[in-house]
Amino acid sequence: MNQELFKTDEIASAITRIIDESQKYCFIVTPYYNVWDQLAKSLAKAAQQQKKLVFFIRYEVDYVEGGINYKRIKVLIDYGFDVVYVKNLHAKLYMNEKEILVTSLNMYDKSVRANFELGINIRGRSEYFKKNFIENELLGAKEYYGQNGQEECYRIVEGRYFAEKREREEEEKKKEEERLQAEMKRKEERAQLLSERNSKLENNENKGFCIRCGTVIPLDSTRPFCLDCYKKWASWGNYDWQEKFCHVCGKEFNNISMRKPCCSQHLKSQNKPSYF
Ligand SMILES: [Zn+2]
Ligand SMILES: [Zn+2]
Known part of the structure; x- marks a missing residue:
């Protein structure tokens, strides 16, 4: 009772x-x-x-x-x-x-x-x-x-209770705004590089795309993930897990993976990673 x-x-x-x-x-x-x-x-x-x-x-x-x-x-x-x-x-x-x-x-x-x-x-x-x-x-x-x-x-x-509650809510709102801004920036960056790639491939040749989320990252086909996506990938470590974007051109393909991070057109232009 x-x-x-x-x-x-x-x-x-x-x-x-x-x-x-x-x-x-x-x-x-x-x-x-x-x-x-x-x-x-x-x-x-x-x-x-x-x-x-x-x-x-x-x-x-x-x-x-x-x-x-x-x-x-x-x-x-x-x-x-x-x-x-x-x-x-x-x-x-x-x-x-x-x-x-x-x-x-x-x-x-x-x-x-x-x-x-x-x-x-x-x-x-x-x-x-x-x-x-x-x-x-x-x-x-x-x-x-x-x-x-x-x-x-x-x-x-x-008093203390509602002040704390309000501060917590303001903090969360601020974080969410920052997150949205960062996401918008990533999208803009991605859109810009995509259009540059479409016009002239030689530009920005030190930049590539995360093969999972499409964010702009340094071009290196041995490291084709942004940090966040790499952490997620690494918890499974599956080289053949299907990803979404070509590391070089950023376009969507259905045969992209850690093992093969570029579309067939751009695979040749990349140094082959050691695990190939
Ligand atoms: Zn990513
Ligand atoms: Zn490509």
Whole structure:
């Protein structure tokens, strides 16, 4: 059984445990928020350890900047935690990458002291909850940055978690752009050499084509691959594996291989590799 039932007095300690044991993330979904003593210590410790706590608070004027309860939220922001204001938020959920607590309890001191509350914890389902509830449901709606429409649903005050996520995404985007640019350059280079070959073969006689991908490389029929394709070829080492392009003219043929890297017209013009 990987589920446990918690009564009011046990829920608070389960929340503390979820915060303390979190590593990659800790999502705290609590419409209303007012810290209690023990929890305040736990949060201070988590801030000191640079933990990534993300608070989902109900969007209420009292809680946003200028509101009478904003000072409560300000503490979280100053700790480097992320705060997401969500309209109409009513769910309560506390989770890290190992454990999920679904409960009726707000992270609210009065509720801990005075209410009958109920909680149940679930282990081993964090990725599912993260994807389907946090990302698709809470963050799946439209952000309300600078909007006047009725669709606005949440607003993020960025802390460690979202900053890291954003930086990671920007990094990936940059890499992808660089990859696309390099690919475009290779294609242009290839197209240029192809057209030169078609007009006058003597030009660029020190340049050839990778027999697998067609990239422009130094002309050497004993080394007819670009580095990437060579690595792939070398993991099998099959001299007769069918490749695509003539090393000299760059045109497509269906009888090209490491053993015979040029079309029949250009095979003669090349020094025969030693393995011939
Ligand atoms: Zn290649
Ligand atoms: Zn050729």
